[in-house]
Amino acid sequence: MLSFIDRQSGSLYMSAQLTVKIHGWILCCLLVIFSLSFSPPSLALSTELDKKLGAQNAKMVEQQMGIYQDAVLIDYVQQVGARLVAELENPRFDFRFTVIDDPAPNAFALPGGYVYVTRGLLALMINEDELATVLAHEIIHVTERHSIKQLGSSILPRLLEVPGDVVGHVIDEDLGTLLNAPLKTSNNLLASGYSRSHESDSDELGITLAAKAGYNPLAMGPILTRLNASIEYITQQEQRKSYFDDHPFTPDRVKNIKKTSKKLKYSGTSPIDSEFLTRLDGLFVAENPNRGVFVKQLFLHPQMGISIEFPKDWDTVNKPEAVGAVHTDRQSFIFVGLAPYQGAKNNADKFKHQIEEKYHVDVKVNPETTAWNSEAYWVGLIDSSGPEPMYVHRVWLELDNLSYQIVAVSPKAHQQQIEASARSFKPISEQQRDKIQHPVVRVVAAMSDETLDELARRSASEIPSDAIALLNQLELKQKLEKDQAVKIIVLQKYKDISTAQ
Template identity: 45%
Template sequence: MKEFSIFLIVFCYSLISASAQSLEIDKMLGAESAKSVEAEMGIYNDDELTEYIASIGQRLVSHLDKSLFEYKFYVVDDPIPNAFATPGGYVYVTRGILSIIVNEDELACVMAHEIIHAQNRHSVKQMGNSILPKLLELPGRIVGQVINEDIGRILTAPIATSNSLLLASYSRSHEKEADEEGVTLASKAGYDPDAMKSILLRLSKSMEILTSQKETKGYFNDHPYTPDRLESITKTSVKLDWETKDKVSSNFPQPLNSLLFGVNPEKGLFEGNTFIHPTMNFSFQFPDDWHTENKPTSVNGMNKDQSAALFLGLDDASKSPQALAEEFIAGIEKEHGVKPIFSDHSKINNYDGYLVSYLDKSDKKQMYIHTLWLKMDGKIFKVIGIGPKSAKDELKRSVLSFHPLTEKEKSTIKKQLIRVVESKADEKFDQICKRYNCVISSELTAFINGMNPTSKLKEGTLVKLIVEESYFN
């Protein structure tokens, strides 16, 4: 699997000390990482917002003593508050962190921190969070081939998932260095270095809200404890002699108006265990109580005892379901000398398909592998079900559930957006939230604006609100 090999190359190179690397290695790793970020997380498509982020970034880079790279700046289509840099000068901020930033100074400090990580060539450790390791434990030689070769083609990045980037961590010394040199860089560009403290506090609180876990100080945590970081930043910022400069935007947070908040329906979404994809126009029901995950190239599920799994992805639309099935059968027969127990045309909700089933007897736990190719709306969907005989009915029900979206299903799909509005004189957050039908509480609305929920707002104060609209508007 090419992508798996790329991940191993990136991982191995990350173990090499920065002093032993040439800049060309950074650039090579950065270019590969950029492809992975785009494929696994997605770049947010908003030219004006991207230009705004890039303008701040280039302003910061212009104050480096010597820029090692041609820096590039992107907004990542991810709702989790985060920012990260990859080797070679690729700097990313997520939609999630933009939603909790309250001024340009905070944004500049966050970006300066990541620029320092890239500029000082700090190694990035990436960890996987996928059901693939457990899937690899399923028994059988044919099962192994299907997982490693066939499923491998629809799971383009089985280990380097978006979660691994969100969990990426640096050593304590690298984080301290990026904090101290980052606020120094921000101050040189005319930004308040103390803004790093306010965004760190809000970031810590937002992660508490998301995870329902309070941040604690732990000796073995890679990431420094926030209060310790604040103390270090204060010691640095008090020594800085800086002057404020005009901001890139004179009316922040206006550049964030219409920014998508939360899950992006365009990537598909789960409602319970029903997966709905509005842009690809299909719905698919996984069995109840299964663990599911939505990846860029496939939707996957596994039962609780990890004995059965389902994968849904796309295959070559230039070929017919039968042609793809015959290629698959020939590959299995060549490798294992085994023929399918079933192979024939199949119709699912009036759409033409081809179903191939195998019984893998190579292990004492006999496993069935069902693969269906289904042609719908000019696409070839591929469903792979693996499990023992006891899982047959569950797998069959899921496959039969596959269908184009109904008008009723389409009407249920919503998107949440940031709207920047002006407050009335002495208006409170509960009042402005009611006026605009906010979908998050007034307390959380105040939080993402860096204000007290009971504060009375001045007339004309720009406030970020989260509202809900129909996806198909």
């Protein structure tokens, strides 16, 4: 039974006899994007299964993680990948190589030939051989069908369940559509990872493939070591060997790579680009400012021209489809994203009719005039059937010919924070836009006998000399050669970045 509470009585909401059970960590759902809900068939089936699953999940990867907008860099990665694929015997898949817009250093593959490397991992590399060995490793995961085999083992249970009965489709359908990701997950294609044997096989077969393509198989060791060292540097925690880890211990992997490499011969074919580091100049570090940045809890999107303040101490998340925040209790969240461009009022009316038709109640849409003289349309709902009432906000509004929507849920304790956050949505100011600075990779030429400390000071590096040494695989106290290319990180104003692009 649903009853409407009029706004004049002091509430924006509707009381609903609906079950509210939000458990688990909703943020995990936003970040875990490779959800599959099928019973793993026999691995004897044709590779059409790999192609189907790969195509389905590749679309989700690219929508949720985003492709790095650098066509020249992506084309280069594809060329290196193509050189490796050319050495496969009877390849069963058409391979595609893409750079993911993610600062976390990672590379992964989906069934059917979809191989991804993040800009975060590229930033750690120092030559084309390292890139080739990483891509070859992922190619082997595909050709050996490790993802399909891992699904059969079901090594992870369900990570999250968000029932679809929270005011009908308000959460399950509307938030799911906004985030372009299902809110129910079961077996996870990526988060489950590979077994130790799968990783070891991909190391051995991957460097063998790289050697056949003319790349130095030993290059796999340094990039693994540098990746591990970068994580230890950031976390200040040393990796410890554990027999419960799914992945092999990094020093053990490097040792086995060196052992296998001794048996391999490679021609040392000329790289596609001998000046690899120049490919990384200008690479974004941390958040991509073109997708918006956080200044504490304030989110600024200079391209779309919007800003919104999220509640203090809430965990924030920024994905291509939506930006938002989740309370630490995992029962409260607010997300903002684009709505279908049918006009804010039309979107609100459509939602009103859907709820009325589904639940046979009258829904009131509350219009308000925004600070930029546009109309915002609010719908408020209360679900009072659970242990405590849950407040739901739905808001539609327009700014600069774009239509936005806000989806928020919370118990009463956080309702005011949710509403204040939703009302903070507004155009970005020029002062805010001008203050946005972002770290980027810069490749600088060293002076003769210059130290890393001296180079860091001269180049206004944002990272200290020990981090520069790690990033470039250099000794901290070594003297540099004249014109030696060195990667550093510098701060650049957003307006300079956007002008350069």
